[in-house]
Amino acid sequence: MKLLKHKKLSKKLNLFIMLEKGSPTEATGIIAPPETRYKNVERTPSLTENLYVKAIEGFKVTIKNLFQKKVTIRYPEERKELPKDYRGRHYLDTEKCVACEFCAAACPVNIIFIAGEPHPEKIRHPRIFNIDILKCIFCGYCVEACPTGALQMTDVYELYSPERFILTIDELARKP
Amino acid sequence: MGRKTNQEIFEKISLICKGLFTKSRVRDIPEFVVPKENIIELEKRLKQDGFNMILDLFGVDFYDNQKLKDYAEVNSRFAIIYHFLKIPDNERIRVIVPVEDGESVPSSCSLFIGADWFEREVFDLFGIKFDGHPDLRRIFLPEDYEGYPLRKDFPTKGVKEYIGTKYTPNFVRLKDRNKKHTEPLDPFEEGSRMVVNVGPTHPATHGTFRMIFELEGEDIVGVDLEIGYLHRGVEKNSENMRWEDFIPMTDRLNYLSAYLNNMIYTEMIERWCGIWDDVPARAKFIRVILGELSRIADHCVSIGTMAVDLGALTPFWYLFRLREEIYTVFEWAVGARLTTSGTAFGGVRKDLDEKTINHINYIVDKLVPEVIRDVDGLLTKNRIFIDRTRGVGKISARDAIEWGFTGPSLRGSGVAWDIRKVAPYGLYEEFDFDVPVATEGDVYSRYLVRMEEMLQSARIVKQALKNLPDDGIMIKSDKFANIPRLPEKKYVYTQIEPLIHHFKGMVEGVVPPFGWYYFGGEAANGELGYFAISYGKRTPWRIRIRPPCFAIYQAFRHMVLGHKLADFVAVLGSINVIAGELDR
Ligand code: SF4
Ligand code: SF4
Numbered sequence: 001m002k003l004l005k006h007k008k009l010s011k012k013l014n015l016f017i018m019l020e021k022g023s024p025t026e027a028t029g030i031i032a033p034p035e036t037r038y039k040n041v042e043r044t045p046s047l048t049e050n051l052y053v054k055a056i057e058g059f060k061v062t063i064k065n066l067f068q069k070k071v072t073i074r075y076p077e078e079r080k081e082l083p084k085d086y087r088g089r090h091y092l093d094t095e096k097c098v099a100c101e102f103c104a105a106a107c108p109v110n111i112i113f114i115a116g117e118p119h120p121e122k123i124r125h126p127r128i129f130n131i132d133i134l135k136c137i138f139c140g141y142c143v144e145a146c147p148t149g150a151l152q153m154t155d156v157y158e159l160y161s162p163e164r165f166i167l168t169i170d171e172l173a174r175k176p
Numbered sequence: 177m178g179r180k181t182n183q184e185i186f187e188k189i190s191l192i193c194k195g196l197f198t199k200s201r202v203r204d205i206p207e208f209v210v211p212k213e214n215i216i217e218l219e220k221r222l223k224q225d226g227f228n229m230i231l232d233l234f235g236v237d238f239y240d241n242q243k244l245k246d247y248a249e250v251n252s253r254f255a256i257i258y259h260f261l262k263i264p265d266n267e268r269i270r271v272i273v274p275v276e277d278g279e280s281v282p283s284s285c286s287l288f289i290g291a292d293w294f295e296r297e298v299f300d301l302f303g304i305k306f307d308g309h310p311d312l313r314r315i316f317l318p319e320d321y322e323g324y325p326l327r328k329d330f331p332t333k334g335v336k337e338y339i340g341t342k343y344t345p346n347f348v349r350l351k352d353r354n355k356k357h358t359e360p361l362d363p364f365e366e367g368s369r370m371v372v373n374v375g376p377t378h379p380a381t382h383g384t385f386r387m388i389f390e391l392e393g394e395d396i397v398g399v400d401l402e403i404g405y406l407h408r409g410v411e412k413n414s415e416n417m418r419w420e421d422f423i424p425m426t427d428r429l430n431y432l433s434a435y436l437n438n439m440i441y442t443e444m445i446e447r448w449c450g451i452w453d454d455v456p457a458r459a460k461f462i463r464v465i466l467g468e469l470s471r472i473a474d475h476c477v478s479i480g481t482m483a484v485d486l487g488a489l490t491p492f493w494y495l496f497r498l499r500e501e502i503y504t505v506f507e508w509a510v511g512a513r514l515t516t517s518g519t520a521f522g523g524v525r526k527d528l529d530e531k532t533i534n535h536i537n538y539i540v541d542k543l544v545p546e547v548i549r550d551v552d553g554l555l556t557k558n559r560i561f562i563d564r565t566r567g568v569g570k571i572s573a574r575d576a577i578e579w580g581f582t583g584p585s586l587r588g589s590g591v592a593w594d595i596r597k598v599a600p601y602g603l604y605e606e607f608d609f610d611v612p613v614a615t616e617g618d619v620y621s622r623y624l625v626r627m628e629e630m631l632q633s634a635r636i637v638k639q640a641l642k643n644l645p646d647d648g649i650m651i652k653s654d655k656f657a658n659i660p661r662l663p664e665k666k667y668v669y670t671q672i673e674p675l676i677h678h679f680k681g682m683v684e685g686v687v688p689p690f691g692w693y694y695f696g697g698e699a700a701n702g703e704l705g706y707f708a709i710s711y712g713k714r715t716p717w718r719i720r721i722r723p724p725c726f727a728i729y730q731a732f733r734h735m736v737l738g739h740k741l742a743d744f745v746a747v748l749g750s751i752n753v754i755a756g757e758l759d760r
Contacts, residue, residue, distance in 0.1 A: 030613050031573055031591045033264035038592035039610040041624045045562055052559045061553040062490060071497050080504070085526070087511040103684055108421035139424040139517045144525075147668055147678050153511075 086155040087138045090131055092172035095141060096150035099126040106145035111135045129169040180270040182206055185267050192221050197271075203271045204693055205259075207270045209249055212281045215258075215273055219287045222260055222269075224628040228577050230284060231268070231696075232705060232722040233294035235302035239328035244711055245689055250274035254304060256281060257707070259694065259722075263577050263591060265600045270694070280305035283312075290580035293730040298752050301326035301411075311346050311534040316404035318342050324413055326718075332409075332416055345388050347398035348733040360458060369397060372741065376405050379611025380485045380745040383755030387744070394740045399733040406759040414719040419445060419686040419710075420521060422719060427515040429721065430757040433474035433700040434516045435466045435506070440517040443601060444695035444706050448688045451522065455654070457645045459523035460603045465536065465640045466509060466518060467602070468633040472544065474700035474752075475584075475626045482623070483555060486564050491551045496635025498547045501539050508532040521686055522651030528644075537641060540634040548631060556627070565619035569735040569747035572617055580727030584629060584749050588622035591616040602697070607636045619750040685714045701752055723757040 032038050073080065082088075099116030111132040119125035143151050154176045180188075186206035196218045199209040210218050236255045248255060252274035260269050275281055283306035295306045296315040303324035306312055314321060318341035323330050375386035384405035390398030410429070414422050426441045427434040442463075446452045480495035503513045509532050510518035510525065518525055528536075536730040555561045571581075576589040586593050594611045596604040609610045612628035614621035667674035686711040696705030702724030710719040728751050735751075736744045 002587075029590070030615060031264050031593075032613075033266060033593065033598045036264075036592050036594070036597045037610050038613045039628065040615065041612045041628045042614040042616060042621060043556075043624065045557070045559070045566075049557045049559055051564070058554045058558055061550045065494070065550065071500075080507075083508050083511065085509060085511050106682065108417060108424055136497065137424050138512060139515075140511065140525075141424075142422070145682055147675060147682075149665065149669055 002160065080157040082157075084155065085153065085158070087140045087153050087175070089133070089156040089159055090142070090172055090173075091152045091154045092126075092129060092169065093150045093152070093176065094126065094129075094169065094173045096148045097126050097129070098122055098148055098150075099124040099129075100147065102145040102147060103142035103151050106141045108139060108141060109135050109137060112142060122130050126169060129172060131167045131172065132165065133167050134165040180265070185269065189222075189226075189269055192225055193218050196221070201249075203270075203691070204349040204695075204702070205268045207272060208295055209272045209274065212273050212275060212279070215284070216282050216287070216731055217272070221286055223287055225262075226265070227260045227262045227267070227269075228574075229263060229580055230258060230288040230294065231580065231703065232707070232720070233257070233284070233291055233298065234707070234720045235298045235304060235326065236709065236718055236720075237302065237326065237328045240744075241711060241717070243690070244709065244717065248272060252276045253759075254302060256298060256304065258284075259705075259707075263593055270566070275304055277303075280307050282307050283309040283550065285309055289578050290730070293726060297726075300324075302328070313344075313346065316407040319344065319490045325409060330412075331410055343402055345400040345402075347388070347390055347400045348577070348737070349390070349398040349736050361364045366406050370509045372527045374744075376402075380748060381753075381755075382481055382749075383753065385753070385758065387754055389741060389744070391741060394742070396736050396739055396741060396744065399736060401729070401733060401756075402460060403624065403729070404759055405475040406755040408760065410760045411719060411721060414716055416715060418714050419688065419716060422716070423519065424515065424517045427517055429723065429760065430474070430699060430701060430704070430725075430754045430755050431514055432477050432754060433467075433470040435463075435470040435510075435518055436474075436699045437704060438516060438519040438696065439463045439467045439602065440697035440699065440704055441706055442521055443697065444693065444708070445521055445686065445688060446710075447695060448693040449521075449686075451651060454651050455523055456649060457603075458527075459649045459651075460648065461640050461644050462509075462524045462528055463519060464603055464607070465528070465637050466506070466516075469502050469505060469536070469539070471633045472517075472630045473499045473701050475630050476502075478700075478749065478752040479551065479623060479626055482619075482746065483551075483561075485745040485749050486561065488555065488558075488561065491554050493556075494547050494550045498539070498543055499744070501535070501543055505532060505535055505539065508535070516650060520650070523649045524650075528731055529650050533641060533644075536637065540641070544630060545636040548627060556624070562620060564743070565623060565746055565750070566616070568619045568739060568743045569750060570618045571731065574736075575731070576617065579731035581702065581726070581731070582724050583698065583700070583754070584625045585622055585728050587611065587613045588625045588750075589617035593695060595703055601695075603640075603754065604636075607639050609633075609636050619746045622750040687712065687714060696722060699724060701754065702728065704757075721760055723760060725751070725753045725758045729753050731760060 008063055099114055101114050104112040104114050113130040115128040116124045117127040140153055143153050156176045182202050186202045189206060190200060196214040197208040197210045201207055234257055236257060238253060245251060250272060254275045256273045256275060258271040270298055273281060281304060283295055293315060295309055295313060298304055299306060299312055300314040300316055301522055318338055320342045323335055357639050369390050369392045372389045375381045376384045386402040388400045410425055423438055423441060423685055426437040427729060429437050431477055446455060476495040476499040480492040483491045506513055506516055510516045572590050572591045576586050590613055592611045592613045597611055609632045612625045612632065614624045668678045689711055690712045692709040694705060694707040696703045704724055705722035707720040711717040732751065735747050
């Protein structure tokens with residue numbers, strides 16, 4: 001009975017959509033562009049499936065998986081190995097940086113603030129170098145833009161900090 | 177039967193629509209400038225010719241840029257651009273309708289029902305009204321919002337803050353019940369209807385959007401959808417961004433398969449600038465490999481969360497295990513998990529190393545078939561799952577096309593439409609794969625299509641890995657002035673000339689040719705298209721994103737009407753709505 005009502009309702013639904021847009025055409029065949037090779041994956045449930053027999057077979061899958069090797073890791077005791085050039089927290093080599101502000105110009109969200117000062121050896125040196133890490137989208141464009149290799153990204157991804165969200169030059173220069 | 181060339185389509189449409197347009201030309205696709213009085217007549221004739229989908233409908237504000245107006249050959253401040261598509265012949269045309277401020281345009285909803293939300297969006301963001309639209313409300317922004325954000329004179333920062341949104345629902349109702357009651361009645365009274373609000377944050381929505389249902393007993397008899405909770409103004413922001421800075425923004429559209437979004441955007445710029453042929457094959461192969469892997473990851477989430485919503489938790493874990501392995505590949509191959517930004521104009525940003533390749537091999541050879549087999553064993557033949565999904569959220573091929581469906585949702589309705597096949601981009605014509613279709617058009621069909629598509633994607637990756645060429649990952653040629661090639665870092669550090677090139681590239685950046693261009697590709701949910709206008713500067717004039725879910729989600733109202741309340745989660749899961757892409 002429930003099923004019947006359901007069918008009636010969907011019929012009504014179809015009728016309604018059709019009425020709005022002219023003559024009814026049901027999805028009978030497959031519409032395919034010329035030369036497109038397609039694979040029809042439509043299926044009708046077999047008798048055993050209708051009798052819930054196959055549903056019980058699902059237990060086989062679960063039981064099989066029960067005896068498999070665990071795939072989870074016990075973070076934070078265990079950690080995933082990450083590549084060296086993972087796009088995590090920034091690291092600034094203040095020795096190399098010449099305060100050219102290329103990184104600031106390349107940043108899509110404009111969160112790098114640099115103030116340079118003259119330096120006897122390399123002409124310019126960053127006095128202030130701030131990255132507003134809360135707004136950072138970790139795109140790595142600043143690193144790509146840096147002509148001296150001073151700015152790099154590390155594999156540090158745990159950036160939790162209770163109060164400070166702006167990385168200053170001292171924090172940036174700290175080796176992870 | 178070969179495909180018609182643009183010139184042939186142009187001549188055909190010129191003949192059919194004679195006298196309706198004022199200007200016409202062939203650019204990337206045939207274009208017609210049509211006065212707004214003629215648009216309905218033009219659509220009628222297009223429809224007779226077999227054009228059955230409004231792929232995209234959006235506005236452009238030329239403001240005071242005379243050069244762009246000359247390019248578009250219009251004299252008004254605004255233009256509405258329609259992209260019409262003919263399935264299955266893949267004929268596309270663009271129609272440009274000039275509009276002045278304060279004017280209105282006839283609505284296309286009576287002919288192409290899929291224009292519904294697209295017109296609401298234009299109304300919302302440009303303030304252009306559509307005469308005869310059944311439900312012209314703001315769609316992303318609150319009702320009491322002042323101003324129209326995508327107009328060029330609207331400041332990017334906005335004008336004032338809005339706290340709380342004002343929203344008046346307007347229900348789509350089952351027609352035959354409409355007359356009985358108009359007001360929600362006392363829920364305890366016989367035959368009355370109740371209003372149930374779902375969302376904006378609800379476990380079944382997987383994103384922030386709100387649904388309001390009118391129920392009679394458990395049957396859904398009225399639906400209204402509110403979206404826009406995640407509207408970040410990506411299109412507005414793009415106008416203040418350099419072309420290359422938009423790549424990270426594309427990550428945040430469909431964040432489940434960010435790499436595909438990157439790939440399509442990058443390829444658009446490359447084709448536009450005419451450097452596509454010079455992009456090294458290895459870069460193209462890497463894009464295909466990572467793109468298809470992210471398609472698998474996307475389908476994993478789609479199927480997994482749908483199963484969870486229907487009460488099956490186990491398949492979710494198996495699928496997320498596969499997804500986690502794929503994200504491990506992304507960690508090594510691009511350096512990020514979710515927001516990949518893995519491509520750059522002219523190639524990819526990072527090469528695949530031996531270890532990553534081995535891991536990908538393990539995934540496509542072993543893990544994908546294994547996980548699919550497990551999930552298959554748990555769901556496909558499960559009578560409980562079949563009962564919950566078969567016949568639910570049905571949509572016929574014809575209706576699906578009219579609403580603007582693309583991707584797995586359309587293939588679930590029996591249309592073998594896949595842009596990778598009909599208009600191969602990337603390197604997809606080199607690979608051997610099938611397009612899965614199912615004919616019923618219900619939740620179960622869409623599920624079957626997604627399952628098969630994962631296997632097909634794995635097949636593509638396998639072929640790509642086998643033939644991976646070795647010719648560098650970045651474009652080598654210097655002859656293209658408009659795509660600066662950043663030299664390799666090790667030369668920048670040590671030699672003066674690469675350093676100068678580096679400076680030049682950084683300062684000048686990418687400037688695509690003056691004009692506009694459209695390019696669409698097969699993202700995980702359907703056709704993701706970018707339409708961009710360049711005015712010869714480092715920032716775009718406008719980037720329009722054609723989101724696949726936006727068109728699909730508007731039909732959701734009609735797909736759930738008449739079903740039980742509990743069925744909406746199945747329908748929602750099967751069309752895989754991603755709020756990031758929906759609201760942009
Ligand atoms: S990673 Fe991207 S967003 Fe973050 S500071 Fe660098 S350029 Fe800016
Ligand atoms: S681009 Fe490099 S050298 Fe220039 S300011 Fe930034 S970190 Fe320093």
